Amino acid sequence: MFNPLQHRINIDALRKYAQKNFPTLCQPRPHDAHKGTCGTVCVVGGAKGMVGAAFLAADAALQTGCGKVLVGLNQNPNPVPFFPTRPELMVDYAVDVLKTHHQIVDTWVVGCGLSRNETAGQLLKAIWNSSTPQLVLDADALHLLVDISKQLNPTKRADLVLTPHPAEAAHLLDTGVTQVEANRSWAARELASRYRAWVVLKGHETVISSARGALQVNETGNAGLATAGSGDVLSGIIGSLLAQGLEAEEAVPAAVWLHGAAADILAQMQIGPIGLMAGELAQAVRWLHNQLASTPSMTL
Ligand SMILES: NC(=O)C1=CN([C@@H]2O[C@H](COP(=O)(O)OP(=O)(O)OC[C@H]3O[C@@H](n4cnc5c(N)ncnc54)[C@H](OP(=O)(O)O)[C@@H]3O)[C@@H](O)[C@H]2O)[C@@H](O)CC1
Numbered sequence: 001m002f003n004p005l006q007h008r009i010n011i012d013a014l015r016k017y018a019q020k021n022f023p024t025l026c027q028p029r030p031h032d033a034h035k036g037t038c039g040t041v042c043v044v045g046g047a048k049g050m051v052g053a054a055f056l057a058a059d060a061a062l063q064t065g066c067g068k069v070l071v072g073l074n075q076n077p078n079p080v081p082f083f084p085t086r087p088e089l090m091v092d093y094a095v096d097v098l099k100t101h102h103q104i105v106d107t108w109v110v111g112c113g114l115s116r117n118e119t120a121g122q123l124l125k126a127i128w129n130s131s132t133p134q135l136v137l138d139a140d141a142l143h144l145l146v147d148i149s150k151q152l153n154p155t156k157r158a159d160l161v162l163t164p165h166p167a168e169a170a171h172l173l174d175t176g177v178t179q180v181e182a183n184r185s186w187a188a189r190e191l192a193s194r195y196r197a198w199v200v201l202k203g204h205e206t207v208i209s210s211a212r213g214a215l216q217v218n219e220t221g222n223a224g225l226a227t228a229g230s231g232d233v234l235s236g237i238i239g240s241l242l243a244q245g246l247e248a249e250e251a252v253p254a255a256v257w258l259h260g261a262a263a264d265i266l267a268q269m270q271i272g273p274i275g276l277m278a279g280e281l282a283q284a285v286r287w288l289h290n291q292l293a294s295t296p297s298m299t300l
């Protein structure tokens, strides 16, 4: 059984921080909750050879408590791949998911393994123009945004979250990685202003900018996260918290904090930093989230 408490994890400090900064995250699930009240995320990505990226984001959304998670793949394989370890996921060709399920989606998470082909661009445009206000863009979707931003109506998106790593931020800002890394606060705020979006500039000490330019620097996480797919997991967590009804003001920093704290817990358990795998993060996020949302047991 996954039990970090055997490893002297200081859960009290984590709980204290979360209760102060992320009060909604720490709420227990209401007794009358059902899957329809716990939000629906649709992850759009997973082109040929990169199904794993979409799977990681979708799995993280589920394990962070989302009620329903759809996966729209940017490929039309026959048969549609089935994830034996996660039969809970509803997986199909993204074009069909958009046609049949777009009304039930609370939050789109677009870009994880999406590729940058023509269909990817068309999917991004269709989702941008959909009536769902919440949209998280990661990886390939960020590069596509540069290419097609002139064709998109900026006022269409209320809760837009961009999650670039420094190279993606450099492309979005038409500058170099060195310039971004030399002034991460400027880069995050500039992106937020240009795209009217929440921005998560990833890396050691992730910088978060609200759409209005208010900055926060996240202090959880470690170099164990320098592994393929850990950013996909973060996108899934952000999408999940937004879909569950947390306001972006809380959902975005809470997701970044949870993701980093999960990596810190795993490192303390010696499941990292070396060799930590992105697919191991979600179970630690789930454990921590449940710890935060349950009343500490009383010592008699
Ligand atoms: N299992 C799967 O299916 C997975 C699929 N994935 C999917 O693959 C697709 C392409 O993703 P990717 O990883 O190949 O390209 P990407 O991250 O853009 O790197 C390109 C170049 O950018 C740079 N660079 C990157 N990070 C940087 C940093 N922090 N700071 C500074 N520079 C940085 C670096 O350049 P270098 O430094 O090497 O010159 C790097 O070579 C995408 O859809 C993604 O979702 C992945 O999610 C993994 C798991």
Ligand SMILES: Nc1ncnc2c1ncn2[C@@H]1O[C@H](COP(=O)(O)OP(=O)(O)O)[C@@H](O)[C@H]1O
Pocket (backbone or CB within 6 Å): 139, 165, 201, 202, 203, 204, 205, 206, 220, 221, 222, 223, 224, 225, 226, 227, 228, 229, 230, 231, 232, 233, 234
């Ligand atoms: N040295 C580090 N310290 C803290 N966090 C890190 C470090 N390296 C990477 N990360 C985090 O890991 C994630 C990597 O995301 P990304 O570069 O998009 O990877 P991928 O595309 O493989 O999913 C981000 O959340 C980033 O902040």
